[in-house]
Amino acid sequence: MYKAPVDDISFTLKHVAGLKPALDSGAFGDLGEDLVDAILAEAGRFASEEVAPLYKIGDEHGAVLKDAAVTTPPGWRALYRNWIDGGWNALSGPEEFGGQGLPTMLGVAALEMWNSAAMAFGIGPTLTMGAVEALDKHASEALKAKYLAKLVSGEWMGTMNLxxxxxxxxxxxxxxxAEPAGDGTYRIFGQKIFITYGEHDFTDNIIHLVLARLPDAPAGTRGISLFLVPKFLVNDDGSLGARNDVFCSGLxxxxxxxxxxxxxxIYGDGFQGAAPGAIGWLIGEENKGLACMFTMMNNARLCVGMQGVAVAEAATQKAxxxxxxxxxxxxxxxxxxxxxxxxxxxxxxxxxxxxxxxxQIARAISYSCAHAIDLARVSAGDQAAHWRDRANLLTPLAKAFSTDxxxxxxxxxxxxxxxMGFIEETGAAALYRDxxxxxxxxxxxxxxxIDLVARKLPLGGGEHVHRYIAELKRxxxxxxxxxxxxxxxxxxTLDRALDDLTEATRFLQKLLAxxxxxxxxxxxxxxxxxISLAAGGAYLARGGLAEQNRIALCRFFAENLLGEVSALKDRVIDGAExxxxxxxxxxxx
Amino acid sequence: MYKAPVDDISFTLKHVAGLKPALDSGAFGDLGEDLVDAILAEAGRFASEEVAPLYKIGDEHGAVLKDAAVTTPPGWRALYRNWIDGGWNALSGPEEFGGQGLPTMLGVAALEMWNSAAMAFGIGPTLTMGAVEALDKHASEALKAKYLAKLVSGEWMGTMNLxxxxxxxxxxxxxxxAEPAGDGTYRIFGQKIFITYGEHDFTDNIIHLVLARLPDAPAGTRGISLFLVPKFLVNDDGSLGARNDVFCSGLxxxxxxxxxxxxxxIYGDGFQGAAPGAIGWLIGEENKGLACMFTMMNNARLCVGMQGVAVAEAATQKAxxxxxxxxxxxxxxxxxxxxxxxxxxxxxxxxxxxxxxxxQIARAISYSCAHAIDLARVSAGDQAAHWRDRANLLTPLAKAFSTDxxxxxxxxxxxxxxxMGFIEETGAAALYRDxxxxxxxxxxxxxxxIDLVARKLPLGGGEHVHRYIAELKRxxxxxxxxxxxxxxxxxxTLDRALDDLTEATRFLQKLLAxxxxxxxxxxxxxxxxxISLAAGGAYLARGGLAEQNRIALCRFFAENLLGEVSALKDRVIDGAExxxxxxxxxxxx
Structure with a gap:
């Protein structure tokens, strides 16, 4: 059974990714390392003792659809309610709407633990937090007032419908x-697939964020708008109103x-005899939906990266x-x-x-990405731009490398x-499936x-990535x-790997130019x-410099796994033709 | 849906692994390349049209145990009967007992196709053929006379109980x-797990090959004997007699x-009120069971390697x-x-x-292993020894590299x-599971x-592997x-890879010495x-030399994937400490 590696997580936050600069900024009040450790310990306890024991029944039972209603596995609804009652959904949510406004670093560390305990559980709140972020940044004050507090607390969950x-x-x-109804609302029509937690019994209401086209919108990605479509309409006093014309037609x-x-x-198909058209509200500007969605997607990518770290941690412990x-x-x-x-x-x-x-490498890269997000938030001017670039650079690494x-x-x-690994009862196979x-x-x-190469290598006039490599060189x-x-x-070996990285980077930048x-x-x-292996080698070394008992693993990586980098460089430079x-x-x- | 790549298979047999020397030996009568192609085409048709359509129901339905009887998925029993009626089980079985005595190369090529169409189907006959081989080499004439013809035809299936x-x-x-009963038979007691096709409804009888210890046998592997334990005892006229005291207690x-x-x-637990003790017959000598079992294991390892090739082929086609x-x-x-x-x-x-x-590389290595087995069989003296060494060298590659x-x-x-890949209906996920x-x-x-390094590198006084590398160099x-x-x-790049291989080989040989x-x-x-990647690069090149349209893939491999070899060499040489x-x-x- 999974046991949250609180010490490893705390160490990586403090000594590899760098928690202190964020805490020292003052942006997080009197949050200190001791309080961080206390929060991690409690999250670890909840993940190990409350979430993990429900993994197996979740995997075996699965979610079940009947008459457009989805029932989650036995015990899962209660687990979710306990989890939000513990305040975990609100951990890094905006304080204005009841969130605790804690650093993203702490948020992703906790997220790792929920996902190690049960990835099928961890993914749900990830989408809610994405919805919170999109609404917080782009929605009208009226929409925020009506929806945000309940999404931050977890009383309602959110979805992404792309x-x-x-x-x-x-x-x-x-x-x-989406058709304007003339009263400031819209009627949404269409079919969306692969909608995670699109329907369930965890919460009384579900807030869907939906991409759709307005009439006469330009073709392509510049004609897409974002809408909020609640499962139940919400009255002005916050109570639930009529069922909206959206339903789950299949799992x-x-x-x-x-x-x-x-x-x-299915949106707008006249569910339960309703007048067809799901009632929705525009978020942000018309035809700018994709930009709004990208707000939540960047964060969601890091969160999915944490799933890679999480399942790797669980598999390693078990093995x-x-x-x-x-x-x-x-x-x-x-x-x-x-x-x-x-x-x-x-x-x-x-x-x-x-x-x-x-x-450990995937964790270090992902936490470093979270660190950059935090520092971008607490910094100003050039510093903020620097850390935004860093977060943007590391996001595709955190997502793709960690999940591989x-x-x-x-x-x-x-x-x-x-x-025994091939037998389902052992649990190793389930992680391989998840x-x-x-x-x-x-x-x-x-x-x-492709995002990394085409959009992130050019950051800072092409120099940001080299500044990063220089840091790793140090x-x-x-x-x-x-x-x-x-x-x-x-x-x-680390020096050589970073030289290879520099060479491959300049080569790709030249191709782009x-x-x-x-x-x-x-x-x-x-x-x-x-870049992930080279950065990972450096992060392991940073860990070894901070703690003697971490040197052996760093050396194993440097002398056994880092050598792959040279072949990767050749592949980048000589492979295309x-x-x-x-x-x-x-x-x- | 899988379509057997008969042309690719035929090409690899003829131009990469080398079918001709086996045919030219005369050991296979008037079998020529045309007949080989006709057999491959018909096997391909059966695999694509008869086996593959039953894959999905097999995966979804699975085998079911009730009252110690196992029911295979709907349609699978009829599939198996059609398959043996087509003579496919007897393909490379000994002619003396009704087999067609065809080359192992042809046998594994057909086996690849059954496994691509449905690995759960292909694995069953593999075990029967292992039992045939063990009996043919080690059993008494009486046992052979009673059991071999029906195992060769597939009328009965065999199992391996280790x-x-x-x-x-x-x-x-x-x-x-195993206790001697005094009448030349033994009574077997014990529990065996992970027994593939240990019980099923394909055939009326199942012939178990079981490892067990005689009283006072030495401890360790030198005290293990091999026994034949039929599900139903067989009368002298070949009809089925009493149910033996062996049953399936779980799936x-x-x-x-x-x-x-x-x-x-479960052996010897008094199944259905029988006097406890499953009746068995000794195969080979007392306490030499492991040697007998290894006869079938070497072949089984190549067969499992074919499953790796098979599932890779199916996945590639689908993608x-x-x-x-x-x-x-x-x-x-x-x-x-x-x-x-x-x-x-x-x-x-x-x-x-x-x-x-x-x-393609995994296929080339595996067929080359089969080629060596065939040439060992048709050669004499030094040549036979040479090809036996080659088969022994390539078996762990065929098994491990192909399945990775x-x-x-x-x-x-x-x-x-x-x-769509994560959705079971697509079928890609099922291959990932299988x-x-x-x-x-x-x-x-x-x-x-470990077998490769500790037992195969020393073959021929340590020189066999270098002769192999020299062939690849050419x-x-x-x-x-x-x-x-x-x-x-x-x-x-191939030259460099083979130099790396030589260096790593000599290094390991020195460690062993x-x-x-x-x-x-x-x-x-x-x-x-x-060694697998380096050999594979050479095999792809051999294909390119034979057929112009194969050069592009060979080059892609050489310039994109072969570079990994250098890091692997470093790992061998510098990684242990x-x-x-x-x-x-x-x-x-």
Whole structure:
């Protein structure tokens, strides 16, 4: 069973990602490291003791649809109510609407724990927080007054309605439409698919944020507007009014996260004899819906990245525990009687160390992204711009690298369990199933890689990424001059990896400058992994510099896993031509 | 839906693995390439048209246990009967007992197709063929006469009963026992787990091969004997007699291959009021059971490797088809109207080409292993020894590399499908689930890697592997001198990869010579991947030399994927010390 790694999380926040600058800014009142630790400990307790025990029934039972109503698995509604009663939904919500306004770093650390305990649980509130952010930034005061406090407390949940059957990664193809009713409201029509927690029994009302086109809106992404569509209309006194014309017509039968209802939502089809048209309110300006949605998407991407970290952590814990219990064969360093616990076998150790290192790296990158978001919020002027750029740079890494790690580590976790790993009762297989969605939703990892190369490398006139690399270089320098024992060739391999990163970065920037976008895109995925591994190596080293007992893992990573970076660089620089040549053969006549 | 890639399979047999020397030996009568193609075409038709349509119901329905009887999914029994009626079970069985005695190369090619169509179907006959091989080599004439013809035809199926709860990878811990009954038979007692097709409704009788200990047998692996235990006793006229005291007490609830019943088998518990003790017959000599079992395990390892190839092929086909249908976004080289099929996007092409290349490499390695088995069979003296060594060398590659490829390619297949990949109806997710068992059973891939390093590198006084590398080197030379267009830097990268392979090989051989076994084991897994990628690059090049339209993929592999080899070499040579240092931290106090 999952046990929240509160010490590891606290260490990474404080000594790797850098919690102190955010606390010292004064923007978070008298929040100090001790209070942060107390909050983490309590979140860890809730995740381990309240959420994790309901994982299995959630996976086995799943969400069930009947007569347009979705029932969550036994115990899950009560779990959610306890969770919001504990104030966890409001953790990083705006104080004006009852939130605790705590740093994003703390929010994502807690989020990691909910997701480790049960990813199908953790994903729901993520969407609510996205809705809170979009409303807080873009909605009218009237809408905020009516909806925000209840979304911040978790009394109501929010959803994001983007995808339609023909419009996934490419929202330009979106067809849902919104007609002005003449009274300031709109009538929404259309079908949305893959809507996470689109319908459920956790809360009495559900607030849908829906992308749709106004009449005569321009084609493509510049003709999309964002609307708020509540499941139940809300009276001026806050009580619930009539049922709106939106309903769930189907649940997807998914590989994993079974307890999370993935809904097909029908807007404006005359549900239960209503006059057709779901009543909605415009958020932000007409035809600027995508910009509003991106507000919540950036945050949602980091949150999905936390799912990658979370499932990797859960899989690693489970595998290490199993490897210490399960006995097979002899091992030279095992002096006990009978068969040795398999954790003594070097090949098993390789799997477990790979899992541990990748998990810690993904966590460090993701928390560093949250750190940048916090510092952008508490800073002004150039500093704010610097940290905004940093957050933008790290978001695709946090999302894509962490979720790839989630899949890879969960797969290794199954492997460490041997035959038991393939049996569902062990739980390792369920993590392998759950993990697989995270590289896909909130923008596939391929899209993240293209975003990184095409939109993030040009930040700060192309210099922001080099400033970041320079910071990482200084960590390698510190290792070299530290005189600490046990780092082995860490400084040397890290230096080389960062040089490779610089070379690949300049190469891609040159391609962009020359307008050779296809070649840049061809190198995007290996580049994302390259920068993530190099940054990850530096973050592990920073951890080792701060705490002696972390050096061994840092060295294992530097001497066993970081070498991949050189091949990735070659792939970025030399791979595009052969990819294009061979790629043509894939296209059907 | 899966369509058997008969042309690709035929090409790989003929031009990459080398079918001709086996045919030319005369050991297979007048079997020529044309007849081979006709057999492949008919197997492909059966796999595509008969097996594949039953995949989905097999996955959804699964095998069901009631009152110790297992029912396979609707249609599966009839499928199996049709399949044996077509003579497919007898394909490479011994002619003396009604088999067609065809080359192993043809057998594994057909096996690939059954497994691509439905891995849960393909695994059953694999075990029967293992039982055939063990009986053919080690059983008494009386046992052969009674059982072999019906196992060869598929009228009865066979099983392998090794694993017990405490004895998986380490069979020394095995506890099942066999008591001599005084009449030449034995009474078997014990519990076996993870028994594939241990009970089912395909056939009227099931022939279990069971490892157990005789009274006073030595401890460890030298005290294990092999027994034949039929579900129903067989009368001298071949008719079925009394029900034996063996039954299925449970089915595992597995991640994938749901239609394949994974049974807990109870021997000697007085099933249905019988006098306790399952009646069994000794196969081979007392206490030499493991040697007999290894006969079938080597073959079974190649067969499991084919499952890796098979699931990778199925996933690749599905992903390429989807990428040609699904439209999202614009692409510079797409001149049609509306959104471009996603196959036009470079990042999608990278995924698809990676899938295609890895699948072809795994196939080439596995067929080359089968080729060596065939040539060992038809050769004499030094030649036979040479090919036996080659088969032994390639078996762990065929098993472990191919099944790792199966998992990785199935995972990429889900990714290419985007959100639809996570939905079970698409079928991509089912392949991702099925694929995950193959790196585990028949010896985990970690065990394969250790087998490769500890037992296979020393073959031929340590020189066999270097002769193999020299053969691969000659392919790189041919590319260099071929003057064929389009190979790019293939010769250069392949040469470098093979040099890395030589260096890593000599390093490990030195460790073995020095008795530094832990360090050798620490490098085993990266070494197995290193030799597989280097060999795979050479096999792709051999394909390119034979057929111009295969050059582009060869170059893509050489310039995009082969670079990993250098990092793997470093991991083999420099990784053990840091692994050992960090590994200690994983061990619970």
């Amino acid at each position: 995808t339609e059957p023909q419009a996934g990664s490419d929202l330009a193809a979106l067809r849902s439409r 997807e039968h998914k590989l994993g996260i079974h307890a999370s209802p993935t809904c097909t939502m 290490i525990a199993y490897a210490n219990e399960r006995r097979q064969g002899k091992a030279s360093d095992y002096a006990g009687s009978g068969m040795a616990p398999i954790v003594h076998h070097p090949d098993v150790q390789r799997n477990l160390l790979t899992m541990t290192a990748l998990t 790690v989630g899949v890879d580590v969960a797969s290794l976790g199954v492997q460490v369990h041997g035959g 993990a697989r969605i995270a590289p896909i939703y909130e923008g596939t990892n391929g899209i993240q890689a 960590i390698a320098d510190e290792v070299r001059t530290s005189n600490l024992q046990g780092f082995g060739r860490t400084a040397e 020359d307008g050779r976008l296809d070649e840049a895109q061809a190198g995007a995925t290996p580049y994302l992994r390259l 052969s990819l294009a040549a061979a790629g043509k053969t894939l296209i059907s006549a | 694993t017990e709860p405490q004895a998986g990878s380490d069979l020394a811990a095995l506890r099942s026992r 595992e609830h597995k991640l994938g291959i749901h239609a394949s019943p994974t049974c807990t088998m 390429i088809a989807y990428a040609n249908e699904r439209r999202q976004g614009k692409a510079s080289d797409y001149a049609g109207s509306g959104m471009a099929p996603i196959v036009h996007h470079p990042d999608v092409q990278r995924n698809l080409l990676t899938m295609t290349a890895l699948t 490829v199966g998992v990785d390619v199935a995972s990429l297949g889900v990714q290419v499908h985007g959100g 694929a995950r068992i193959a790196p585990i059973y028949e010896g985990t891939n970690g065990i394969q890697a 392919i790189a030379d041919e590319v260099r001198t071929s003057n064929l267009q389009g190979f790019g830097r293939t010769a250069e 020095d008795g530094r076994l832990d360090e050798a084991q620490a490098g085993a897994t990266p070494y197995l991947r290193l 840091s692994l050992a240092a960090a590994g200690k931290t994983l061990i619970s106090a």
